Amino acid sequence: MTPQSPITVLVCAGAPKPDLDSLKNIYQSSDQAYLIGVDYGCLSILKTGLKLNYAVGDFDSVSPEECLQIQAASDRFEQLIPEKDNTDTEMALYHIKKLIEEGYEIEAIYLLGCLGPGGRLDHTIANLWMAFHPDFKDLFEQIIFLERACQVQVFQPGNYRLTDRLDSDYLSIIALTPIKDWIIEGAKYNLSQSEWTYPRALISNEFVNPKDIVTLSFSQGLVVVLWIREQAQAKD
Amino acid sequence: MTPQSPITVLVCAGAPKPDLDSLKNIYQSSDQAYLIGVDYGCLSILKTGLKLNYAVGDFDSVSPEECLQIQAASDRFEQLIPEKDNTDTEMALYHIKKLIEEGYEIEAIYLLGCLGPGGRLDHTIANLWMAFHPDFKDLFEQIIFLERACQVQVFQPGNYRLTDRLDSDYLSIIALTPIKDWIIEGAKYNLSQSEWTYPRALISNEFVNPKDIVTLSFSQGLVVVLWIREQAQAKD
Numbered sequence: 001m002t003p004q005s006p007i008t009v010l011v012c013a014g015a016p017k018p019d020l021d022s023l024k025n026i027y028q029s030s031d032q033a034y035l036i037g038v039d040y041g042c043l044s045i046l047k048t049g050l051k052l053n054y055a056v057g058d059f060d061s062v063s064p065e066e067c068l069q070i071q072a073a074s075d076r077f078e079q080l081i082p083e084k085d086n087t088d089t090e091m092a093l094y095h096i097k098k099l100i101e102e103g104y105e106i107e108a109i110y111l112l113g114c115l116g117p118g119g120r121l122d123h124t125i126a127n128l129w130m131a132f133h134p135d136f137k138d139l140f141e142q143i144i145f146l147e148r149a150c151q152v153q154v155f156q157p158g159n160y161r162l163t164d165r166l167d168s169d170y171l172s173i174i175a176l177t178p179i180k181d182w183i184i185e186g187a188k189y190n191l192s193q194s195e196w197t198y199p200r201a202l203i204s205n206e207f208v209n210p211k212d213i214v215t216l217s218f219s220q221g222l223v224v225v226l227w228i229r230e231q232a233q234a235k236d
Numbered sequence: 237m238t239p240q241s242p243i244t245v246l247v248c249a250g251a252p253k254p255d256l257d258s259l260k261n262i263y264q265s266s267d268q269a270y271l272i273g274v275d276y277g278c279l280s281i282l283k284t285g286l287k288l289n290y291a292v293g294d295f296d297s298v299s300p301e302e303c304l305q306i307q308a309a310s311d312r313f314e315q316l317i318p319e320k321d322n323t324d325t326e327m328a329l330y331h332i333k334k335l336i337e338e339g340y341e342i343e344a345i346y347l348l349g350c351l352g353p354g355g356r357l358d359h360t361i362a363n364l365w366m367a368f369h370p371d372f373k374d375l376f377e378q379i380i381f382l383e384r385a386c387q388v389q390v391f392q393p394g395n396y397r398l399t400d401r402l403d404s405d406y407l408s409i410i411a412l413t414p415i416k417d418w419i420i421e422g423a424k425y426n427l428s429q430s431e432w433t434y435p436r437a438l439i440s441n442e443f444v445n446p447k448d449i450v451t452l453s454f455s456q457g458l459v460v461v462l463w464i465r466e467q468a469q470a471k472d
Binding site for chain 2: 083087115116117118119120121122123124125126129132133134147149150152170172174189198199200201203204224226228230
């Protein structure tokens with residue numbers, strides 16, 4: 001791997017049922033992919049037959065034998081003490097920042113196994129909460145959470161054109177903070193310039209036609225968009 | 237039911253696998269219980285053999301026959317149009333506010349089937365986001381989200397003594413907003429007077445001993461506490 005060519009980073013954390021099909025597809029269609037396993041997520045990646053560029057975690061969710069197996073299959077391996085201030089997944093993001101400092105150009109960052117379905121709710125929230133962390137603000141411009149039942153992206157103030165990348169049933173647009181000049185256009189339910197002093201969840205919106213573009217804009221705050229597939233989580 | 241005696245309100249929404257054992261236990265041990273079903277959650281309550289005091293929803297997640305069955309088993313039944321600004325669960329909270337206006341005293345409010353596990357992530361977030369809504373601020377002093385894998389409560393600024401009510405593996409304390417004078421004492425990992433300009437998730441804390449009391453205090457912001465049982469969600 002050379003720092004000159006842009007890399008697609010795939011991070012798999014430990015929530016149940018990560019979307020390994022998407023992981024493999026993205027890996028195969030990327031010029032250069034960089035695979036990061038987080039704790040039990042390392043085993044998920046190894047199950048696909050791929051190796052790990054970086055493995056990180058306190059590895060309290062795997063057996064000592066599995067831990068050795070992960071270590072043997074990783075270019076770089078870092079075992080953290082359980083008593084730490086950052087979560088294992090946050091440590092993966094710090095590693096990505098280090099790659100950028102080392103000169104790597106990042107094409108895209110996909111996080112899998114972070115939001116569920118069926119994982120620990122506190123982990124789900126903590127993983128989404130990484131978007132608030134000042135250290136990760138720039139990184140989040142390239143981050144997409146990718147799960148079987150949903151795709152999730154966090155947006156800073158600006159104007160965005162959202163396409164239906166996932167054959168979704170629902171498009172949910174949720175403010176994570178108070179918000180100013182919030183506009184949604186081109187969706188089934190639209191919103192004209194609106195201001196909210198508290199975070200507001202506008203869920204179960206829809207693309208009217210699959211090829212439509214929904215425009216989202218706001219001048220202040222943080223917004224998370226979820227493309228939801230209703231039945232996708234039933235698949236094993 | 238008389239308005240003179242305090243009532244315990246049980247709301248069951250439509251997320252998969254609501255904790256019906258707890259629902260029945262709380263129902264049976266309450267002097268007066270008031271059962272609210274939200275959409276598919278109505279069927280969950282009927283499965284336990286109990287009747288509904290109030291059924292609400294657009295009922296797009298049940299068949300027309302099931303909808304009639306719910307209607308027949310409910311003291312009050314309200315079918316909403318799908319195109320509405322509030323979620324079905326928010327409508328259930330507005331109904332509780334109406335009960336209070338009618339003179340009912342509320343002993344406690346339990347929300348089940350709201351946060352998962354395994355439900356739609358946008359629903360989970362929207363249900364937690366109700367805590368931000370100015371209309372529900374007072375109500376949330378009495379609300380406990382009760383799921384098989386976790387118990388969740390939202391706190392306004394103040395001083396609180398948290399006990400381990402759930403035989404929990406983890407105690408996760410998560411700021412929903414920026415926060416001031418945040419103190420956690422008596423837990424495995426403590427926090428001395430701390431201030432954060434962004435929401436921060438402190439997860440996987442623990443009670444040192446099951447009978448210990450963890451004190452939580454903060455002077456500004458909103459904090460959600462999750463008592464997590466690691467393996468509880470495996471149960472069907």
